[in-house]
Amino acid sequence: MAENTVTLAHGAGGKQTSELISKVFKAHFSNPEFTADDAAVLNIPQDRIAFTTDGFIVSPFEFNGGNIGKLSICGTVNDLSCMGAKPMYMTCAFVIEEGFPMDKLEEIAAAMEKTAKEAGVKIVAGDTKVAGKGQVDKVFITTTGIGCIMDNAHTSGTYAKPGDAVIVTGDVGRHGCTILLARDEYGIDADVDSDCAPLWGTVESLYTVTDDIHVIRDATRGGVGTVLYEIAEQSKVGIRLNAADIPVDPAVKGVCGMLGLEPLYLACEGRLVIFAPQDKAQAIVDKLHEGKYSKNAAIIGTVTEDNVGRVVMETEIGAQTLLPQPGGELLPRIC
Amino acid sequence: MNEKIKAARDIITNYSGRPLRIMEVCGTHTHEIFKIGLRKLLPENVELISGPGCPVCVTPVGFIDEACWLALEKGCVITTFGDLIRVPGTEMSLAGARAKGAQVRPVYSPMDAVEMARQNPDEQIVFLAVGFETTTPSACLAAETAKKEGLENFSLLTANKTMPNAYAALEGSADAFLYPGHVNAITGTGICEELKAKGVSGVVAGFTASELLTAMAVILKNAESGEPFFVNCYPRVVKAEGNPAAQKLVAKVMEPCDSEWRGLGVIPMSGMKLKDEYAEYDARKKYAMPKITGKPNPACRCGDVLQGKCKPSDCKVFGRGCTPEHPVGACMVSDEGACSAYYQYGME
Numbered sequence: 001m002a003e004n005t006v007t008l009a010h011g012a013g014g015k016q017t018s019e020l021i022s023k024v025f026k027a028h029f030s031n032p033e034f035t036a037d038d039a040a041v042l043n044i045p046q047d048r049i050a051f052t053t054d055g056f057i058v059s060p061f062e063f064n065g066g067n068i069g070k071l072s073i074c075g076t077v078n079d080l081s082c083m084g085a086k087p088m089y090m091t092c093a094f095v096i097e098e099g100f101p102m103d104k105l106e107e108i109a110a111a112m113e114k115t116a117k118e119a120g121v122k123i124v125a126g127d128t129k130v131a132g133k134g135q136v137d138k139v140f141i142t143t144t145g146i147g148c149i150m151d152n153a154h155t156s157g158t159y160a161k162p163g164d165a166v167i168v169t170g171d172v173g174r175h176g177c178t179i180l181l182a183r184d185e186y187g188i189d190a191d192v193d194s195d196c197a198p199l200w201g202t203v204e205s206l207y208t209v210t211d212d213i214h215v216i217r218d219a220t221r222g223g224v225g226t227v228l229y230e231i232a233e234q235s236k237v238g239i240r241l242n243a244a245d246i247p248v249d250p251a252v253k254g255v256c257g258m259l260g261l262e263p264l265y266l267a268c269e270g271r272l273v274i275f276a277p278q279d280k281a282q283a284i285v286d287k288l289h290e291g292k293y294s295k296n297a298a299i300i301g302t303v304t305e306d307n308v309g310r311v312v313m314e315t316e317i318g319a320q321t322l323l324p325q326p327g328g329e330l331l332p333r334i335c
Numbered sequence: 336m337n338e339k340i341k342a343a344r345d346i347i348t349n350y351s352g353r354p355l356r357i358m359e360v361c362g363t364h365t366h367e368i369f370k371i372g373l374r375k376l377l378p379e380n381v382e383l384i385s386g387p388g389c390p391v392c393v394t395p396v397g398f399i400d401e402a403c404w405l406a407l408e409k410g411c412v413i414t415t416f417g418d419l420i421r422v423p424g425t426e427m428s429l430a431g432a433r434a435k436g437a438q439v440r441p442v443y444s445p446m447d448a449v450e451m452a453r454q455n456p457d458e459q460i461v462f463l464a465v466g467f468e469t470t471t472p473s474a475c476l477a478a479e480t481a482k483k484e485g486l487e488n489f490s491l492l493t494a495n496k497t498m499p500n501a502y503a504a505l506e507g508s509a510d511a512f513l514y515p516g517h518v519n520a521i522t523g524t525g526i527c528e529e530l531k532a533k534g535v536s537g538v539v540a541g542f543t544a545s546e547l548l549t550a551m552a553v554i555l556k557n558a559e560s561g562e563p564f565f566v567n568c569y570p571r572v573v574k575a576e577g578n579p580a581a582q583k584l585v586a587k588v589m590e591p592c593d594s595e596w597r598g599l600g601v602i603p604m605s606g607m608k609l610k611d612e613y614a615e616y617d618a619r620k621k622y623a624m625p626k627i628t629g630k631p632n633p634a635c636r637c638g639d640v641l642q643g644k645c646k647p648s649d650c651k652v653f654g655r656g657c658t659p660e661h662p663v664g665a666c667m668v669s670d671e672g673a674c675s676a677y678y679q680y681g682m683e
Contacts, residue, residue: 186443260366260670310681316544317340319372324679 006100011130020128024102028109029116029123033089040124042089046148050085052076053144059333061108061138063182065174065193066269068141069108071335073115074198074269076145078218081203082272084153087121090145094126098133108139119198121145152211159214160235164303165281167274169202169294170195171247172224176266177255179334188258190251197270197293206274209287215275218268221334225264226326227273228311238307241323242314247296265326267334275303340545343552347376350555354380357554358508358643360498361515362389362671363542369676371544373551381555384508384643385673387501387596388515390466391418392641392665392672395595396629398465398494399424401619405461405492406437409622412455414448415463417441418669421662425629445477445491452481452489461618464491468521471495471607472581475588478609478616490618493608496594499526500605502535504596508643511554512537516546516569523577524567531565541569588613597631597665598638637664640673647677654678 009016026034033040054075061068072092080087092112096105116123174195181190199218206213215235217227224246232239248256248263256263270293276284281299288297304312311323336344359365365385368374374383387393399422405411406429413429420429420439433439438458442448448462464474474491481489498518512535514527519539527537536557540550550568557564567573585607594606609617618624631638635657636650647653647666657663659675666672670679 313372315371316336317344317371317373317376317548318336319375321369321372321375322679322681 004102006096006098006102006105006130008098008130008132011096011128017128024105024109025126025128028106028113029126030113031122031124033122033124035125040089040091042124042146044088044146044148048149050080050083050147050149051145052079053142054079055140055142056335057137057140057333058179058335059137060182063194064178066196067108067111068139069111070115071196071269072141072143073112073119073121074196075220075335076143077119077121077198077200080145080147081200082155082216082218083147083149084155084203084207084216085147085149086204087119087145087147087200089124090116090121090143091125092123093142094128095136095140096128096130097136097138098130100138105139115198119200150207152207155213155216157215157217157231157234160231160237160275160303161214162237162303162305163278164214164275165278165299166228166239166241166301166303167276167281167285167288167297167299168219168224168247169199169272169274169288170270170296171249171252172219172268172271173252173256173263173266174249175269176223176331176334177252179267180331181255186259188255190255192249192251192255195268195270199270199272199293202272202288202291202294205287205291206284209283210276210280212280213274213276215273217273219271219273220269221267222326223263223265223267224271224273225262225311225323228323229325231273231275232309232311236308238304238309239301239311240304240307240314241301241311243316245298245300247298262324264323269335278302337545340548343548344376346552346555347548348378350378350381352555352559353561355511355555355558356382356384356509356643357511357513357551358384358386358505359513360386360388360501361513361518362392362669363517364513364515364540364547365389365673365676366671367542367544367547369680371547373547385640385676386505386508386643387599387641389666389669389671389673390470390496391422391669392637393496393596393598394419394422394465394494394665395597396423396425396631397595397627398492398629399428400426400627400629401624402429402461402463402492403427403432403437404624404627405618405622406432406439407435409459411459411461411618412438412440412451413461413463414440414442414451416465419463419465421668422665423632423663445474446480449477449480449486449489452486453484456488458488460489462489462491464493464495467496467498467515467518469517471589472521472584475584478588478613479584481616482613490616490621491609492618494594495589495607496596497591497605497607498522500602501596501599502530504599504602504605505642506535510536511558513550513554514539516541516573519569519573519577521578521581524565524573524575527565531563534563536563536565538566539569539573541572596641598641632663635664637666637674640666647674650674
């Protein structure tokens with residue numbers, strides 16, 4: 001039994017640590033740049049790079065549509081992508097609870113490699129620590145990534161302009177809803193899977209339509225609604241949404257209805273919010289509809305000069321209301 | 336916008352009859368009405384008032400004090416719907432009691448509390464039974480189950496309320512009521528017919544945008560004549576006879592009693608308590624609780640808000656000392672509370 005679980009010895013830096021690294025990590029992260037030295041040596045082809053890091057503590061670590069491994073790659077890949085940066089290299093650091101099943105660790109590593117490959121990013125260095133039973137909950141991962149920013153990409157949360165169209169690349173709230181159901185605290189069953197996906201390809205496709213893209217954000221914790229309030233604040237503009245245009249999976253809508261939740265505030269892990277000039281919006285959405293992870297992309301609203309810092313919703317009965325501001329932590333450990 | 340919504344919208348926006356005050360008496364209605372922006376469509380002479388329909392909001396300060404007493408003096412584990420944890424008591428909320436070492440755990444149903452009692456025989460589990468006809472049957476089921484299984488470590492602190500006598504107490508507050516569909520699904524529509532006979536008008540409303548808009552249009556249409564009216568606008572769920580199985584269970588386990596409502600004071604026979612046969616599951620009897628009377632914060636006007644005497648924004652502490660993060664009054668705590676809805680949806 002002990003052989004099939006991670007033990008404190010695996011984290012002690014000796015023979016068993018080497019075994020763990022070669023059996024699990026090297027076996028999966030197979031690329032020539034995966035370092036055996038203290039640090040990876042990289043060739044960076046451009047002068048503008050994006051650099052980011054993110055920690056993952058999602059509970060449960062496996063869920064419909066992914067696991068913490070896939071999530072840990074998507075999170076960092078998507079953060080880089082939102083800056084118009086092609087993800088190049090990543091590192092990952094694991095904190096594993098003593099007794100964690102080895103086969104599950106392999107599944108996590110395999111999901112990481114598969115996702116990294118899809119995103120075109122190389123995992124070049126890693127670290128493993130093992131914590132005693134109860135000192136950490138199963139497995140935590142931190143990933144760090146570097147990407148090269150495309151010459152034609154200039155996006156920032158401060159660039160939204162009155163008249164811009166607001167686009168989402170797919171239906172909202174799936175990841176948050178999936179995690180909520182996976183915890184089984186509400187006794188609700190529904191067929192929902194996480195939208196967790198690496199979005200570099202999606203971002204790249206935008207730039208085949210136009211360079212004139214003002215803001216790209218991935219809607220993670222806090223969902224699309226939180227992103228919209230952030231952008232309204234940063235760009236000093238108002239945002240008007242049309243409730244009927246916001247794509248929501250019927251099952252997600254059902255769960256939210258039962259629990260009194262707003263899908264716009266549930267986390268996504270594979271959705272971008274894009275601000276671009278109105279005259280480019282339809283072409284962008286048409287392009288997005290061709291993509292694997294953006295088939296349900298939609299224009300959900302516009303940027304306004306008035307209502308600065310606010311998100312106003314045109315409701316299904318044709319009245320305008322304020323989208324309530326995000327409250328406190330809706331669900332802890334969502335990613 | 337579909338045809339049905341458009342037709343109802345036209346009736347509402349074109350209303351030119353006498354001035355009307357309409358009261359919704361269901362917290363979920365309050366929330367949905369804000370969410371869809373229904374108030375924004377109403378003509379100037381139609382006012383929509385939020386009545387005492389949010390279970391958390393009508394629960395008096397003294398009830399929170401009783402729960403804190405059980406937790407801190409008797410060491411009971413308090414189980415409750417989450418919203419209640421942040422409602423201020425005289426000296427502290429249950430969250431405050433928790434900071435002093437009390438055990439307070441949110442549950443999603445009274446049966447979860449029963450399960451907790453089964454799993455933890457060394458702990459005394461108390462469930463805070465609040466709410467209207469909709470939630471009372473599940474509290475009764477919990478008491479009934481505990482009695483059947485002989486669970487000795489489970490009891491209820493009851494503050495269950497019933498609507499009929501509250502309508503009487505609210506007489507004169509409104510020209511028509513938007514009756515709470517989920518309550519009528521249990522009780523049936525007999526009470527609404529009786530109120531009509533006494534000259535009180537209203538419609539039973541559902542909860543979708545289309546259902547709420549339709550119900551509002553039906554009120555405005557019927558109000559023109561000036562005659563009392565009643566229409567069931569939620570027939571897919573609400574039947575005239577209600578839910579007899581739930582009614583039977585409640586009648587077996589509980590009986591009416593006088594009950595204190597925040598802002599409305601004690602309304603005779605407007606509450607439910609456990610019958611004597613279930614005394615060992617009644618936390619007040621089980622722990623020989625002394626009489627505890629709460630003192631609400633004098634600055635808070637939740638009581639007036641619940642009676643439609645003032646708007647949340649008329650209260651001096653609204654949005655200043657009292658916000659959803661730091662509520663002074665109960666109506667700011669729950670998403671279904673009028674103050675919370677006013678605050679979140681930016682109504683001044």
